[in-house]
Amino acid sequence: MRVSLTMDLAHIHLLLNHFPSIGFIIGGGLFLVSLVANSDDLKRASLTVLLGISLIAIPTYITGNGAQDAIEHLPGISASLIGAHEGAALVALAFMEFTGAFAWLALWQFRRLSRIPRWNLAVITVLTLVSLGATIRASNLGGEIRHSEILAAGAAATPAAATSDPVGLARTVGAFVTGTRWMWPTCETLHFIGLTLLLGVVLLVDLRVVGVMKGVSFASLHRLLPWAAIGFGVNVITGMLFFTGMPVQYIHNPSFYWKMVMVLVAGLNAVYFTLFDEPWALGPGEDAPFSAKFAAVSAMVLWIGVLYCGSMLPFLGNAF
Amino acid sequence: MSLVVGTIVWVTGATALVGLVAWALDRSTARRERGE
Numbered sequence: 362m363r364v365s366l367t368m369d370l371a372h373i374h375l376l377l378n379h380f381p382s383i384g385f386i387i388g389g390g391l392f393l394v395s396l397v398a399n400s401d402d403l404k405r406a407s408l409t410v411l412l413g414i415s416l417i418a419i420p421t422y423i424t425g426n427g428a429q430d431a432i433e434h435l436p437g438i439s440a441s442l443i444g445a446h447e448g449a450a451l452v453a454l455a456f457m458e459f460t461g462a463f464a465w466l467a468l469w470q471f472r473r474l475s476r477i478p479r480w481n482l483a484v485i486t487v488l489t490l491v492s493l494g495a496t497i498r499a500s501n502l503g504g505e506i507r508h509s510e511i512l513a514a515g516a517a518a519t520p521a522a523a524t525s526d527p528v529g530l531a532r533t534v535g536a537f538v539t540g541t542r543w544m545w546p547t548c549e550t551l552h553f554i555g556l557t558l559l560l561g562v563v564l565l566v567d568l569r570v571v572g573v574m575k576g577v578s579f580a581s582l583h584r585l586l587p588w589a590a591i592g593f594g595v596n597v598i599t600g601m602l603f604f605t606g607m608p609v610q611y612i613h614n615p616s617f618y619w620k621m622v623m624v625l626v627a628g629l630n631a632v633y634f635t636l637f638d639e640p641w642a643l644g645p646g647e648d649a650p651f652s653a654k655f656a657a658v659s660a661m662v663l664w665i666g667v668l669y670c671g672s673m674l675p676f677l678g679n680a681f
Numbered sequence: 682m683s684l685v686v687g688t689i690v691w692v693t694g695a696t697a698l699v700g701l702v703a704w705a706l707d708r709s710t711a712r713r714e715r716g717e
Contacts, residue, residue, distance in 0.1 A: 466706075474713050543687025550692045554699075584710070588703050595699060 370427020370612060377421040378503060381457060382496045384414030389489040396482065405471060408464040409632060411489065415461025416628045419597070420621055422454045425503075426608040438506065444529025446502040451531045451605065453495035460488040462594055468636050469586055531605050538606030545606065548599040555599065556668065558592025563664050570640055570649045570657035579643035586635060593628075607680075614678030620670035627663035630656060 388410035395403035425447065432438050463485050467477045504511055538544050566582045566589075568574065604611055611617045634640055639653045649657070674680040682690070 470710065473710060478713070541687075542684045543682060543691065546684070547688045547691040547695075550688065551695055554692075554696055558699075584707065587706050587710075591699055591703050595695075 370424045371431040374421065374424035374428040377417060377424060378500065381414055381418045381421055381453065382493070382500045384410065384417065385457070385460075385489065385493045385496055388414055389493055392485065392489060396486070401471070401476075404477065405468060405636065408467050408485070409636075411464040411485070412461045412468070412632065413629065415457045415464070416625050418454050418457045418461075419601075420625065422450055422601075423604060423608075423612070423621065425450060426604075427612045430609075430612060432507070437509075441528055442502065442506045444532060446499060446506060446529075447532070448530030449495065449499035449502050451534065451601075453492065453499040454601070456488060456492040456495050458594075458597055460485065460492045462590070463488060465590055465631075465635065466587065468632070469583075469590075472583065472636055472641060473580075534602070535605040535608070538602050544602075548602050552596055552599040552603075555592040555595030559589045559596065560592075560664055560668065562586065562589035562592070563660060566634060567657035567661045570634075570643070571654050572648065575647070576645050578645045579640050579649075583634070583641065586631075589631075610678075610680040611674075614674060614680050616670045616673045616677040617680070620667055620674075623663045623666045623670065627660060627667060630660045630663060634660070 388407050391403060391407035391410065394400075395407050429443055429447070433440070433443060463481060467481050467485060470481065471477050501511075538548070562582075562585045565574075565585065566579075569577055569579060569582055633656050639650055640656075643649055643653070670677075
């Protein structure tokens with residue numbers, strides 16, 4: 362069972378690992394065109410692409426550890442190349458998540474202000490270019506693991522089987538997380554603070570859409586969404602620190618897979634409440650259309666599912 | 682840094698930072714909405 366699960370992750374990593382670089386080329390390119398053409402529609406479309414790719418980057422990084430598990434014992438596989446790729450991927454992931462965060466903020470600002478402040482457009486431009494460079498570097502290093510034909514001539518490669526010492530930035534971060542006494546409990550506490558921020562706002566917004574607190578307009582609650590987004594950001598950062606600290610206890614854990622799937626779908630669901638006209642037009646006392654209610658109920662189910670799967674990591678899976 | 686001091690300092694610091702960022706964002710957006 363464990364072997365087949367690991368092989369699945371390796372396949373999923375092969376499927377996903379082209380999305381971040383190609384997605385950022387497409388999303389970033391469209392974004393730059395939207396700035397030149399001064400097109401609001403293109404801005405929103407490109408920002409949605411960048412946000413979506415920043416979410417897909419999370420499982421891309423996570424499944425990389427499953428791929429490592431599947432190939433590190435094979436002959437000719439270099440531990441140093443795997444470590445370099447993993448470290449570069451962590452840097453790329455960090456920049457992509459910040460790009461996604463500012464892209465979401467721009468979508469939220471557009472909904473409230475009918476425009477995106479120039480400072481945020483500048484931040485997104487810089488972050489997109491840096492993310493693209495970091496992603497292409499990570500992709501290139503990943504390709505060198507299995508494609509010796511693109512390896513630089515004379516490049517040293519330590520066979521993975523020859524060393525038991527983890528190498529690379531990600532392993533250094535992981536060792537800091539597990540080796541520093543206050544780090545894990547601090548991240549646990551912050552993870553719960555992020556969760557309460559996120560779930561509190563999500564429930565307020567979604568309950569209003571399904572018909573509770575009808576006297577409150579959606580626009581009033583929409584103003585709270587950045588608090589939820591910041592809570593989500595805190596949980597992505599602390600969650601990735603947990604993962605880099607002990608990847609093995611997550612990559613063999615079905616509860617973790619379901620949690621990640623629901624996080625991604627719920628993240629895309631959040632775009633609906635951030636940007637779309639249907640919920641935004643909901644005034645005091647008005648009843649939401651069926652599509653908005655469906656999105657609200659699905660959001661509550663998804664986020665409570667994320668909470669459930671996170672809590673069940675030690676019980677349904679093998680974590681801790 | 683000890684376990685108790687480390688967790689209290691970092692949790693308090695990070696929470697304060699998160700709250701400050703969210704509050705500043707809310708204030709600045711509200712000002713822009715009012716056209717100030």
